[in-house]
Amino acid sequence: MPSAAERTRTLVQSTCSAVLVVPGAEGAGEHELMPEVRTVGTDGEVYLLFPADAPAVRAATHAQDDELPAVLELTDVAPVAVCHRIRGRARVSGWLTCAPGIAGPGRMMLRLEVGEVYVDDLWGDAAVSAEEFAAAGPDPLTAYETELLQHLAAVHDDQVRGLSGLLGDRADVRRVVPLALDRFGLRVRCLDAAGRSFDARFDFPKPVVDVHGLRRAMHTLFEAAQG
Structure with missing residues (x-):
């Protein structure tokens, strides 16, 4: 499974929503606190691009050499229609x-x-040290996950639903929606006959490093479900 540090790096460098909470900008609208670009430097520092007149920029400029505490709050929402769409949250303080x-x-x-x-x-909740965060990297599928999940839901719905055949005693499901994708596997959210939802995780035979490897891994997974 991806480490907590990798999962956080993935969120920071993904397209999920982010808000920078900083003293002196409490009255700003949420859209004014959302960075236009986020990236991580070689030493693990997070770079955030804002308009020059943004509240966070004014606060940082006013602080000058003083240490200005700030928190980057990230919210990850599933890119497909599914119940309980928030997949995770993260806080990067510094x-x-x-x-x-x-x-x-x-x-x-x-x-x-x-x-x-x-x-x-x-995956659960965890604290990550600054050193662990700096040493980790984002999942290699981060840039493609939204498009790939939407493609699976729209074009391969039958095959995705067929994965319920791998669930054994819990195979009586009415709906299966692709929920999350990373280099280790695919997570889906299932709705059973009683209207209850639960998640299932399907691991790939080995971690994938790019989209080409993902295609092979998905074909293997679908073939296993059909067999």
């Missing part, structure tokens, strides 16, 4: 400073030096 000279005109890059990280997702 100290915020301006990083001038990196962004283009009218923009400012902010640097969040990571202190503490916490993730609560489909």
Whole structure:
């Protein structure tokens, strides 16, 4: 399974929604606190791009050399229609400073030096140290997951539902929806005949490193369900 550090790095570098909570910007609208771009530096620091007049930029500029505490709050929502769509949340806490000279005109890059990280997702909840966060990397399928899950739901619904044949005693399900995808496997959310939902996880024979490997792994999974 992916480590807590990898899962958090994946959320930070994915397209899930994010809000930067910083002192001095309490009255700002949520859209004003959402960075336009998020990336992670070589030492594990998180870079956040904002308009130059954004509340977070003003707060960081006003703080100057002082340590300005800030928290990047991330919310991961399933890209397909499914009950209980929030797949996870994460909090990256640290100290915020301006990083001038990196962004283009009218923009400012902010640097969040990571202190503490916490993730609560489909795998469970865990604390992650700054060192673990810096050493981890995002899942290689992160950039493609949304498109791939939507494709599975729209085009391969019958095959996805056929995976219920691998559930043994819990095979009497009415609906199966692809919920999450990573290099280790596919997670689906099932609805049984009584209207109860539960998740099932199907591991790949080995971790995949790219989309080509994923296609082979999915074919193997679907063939196993048919057999």
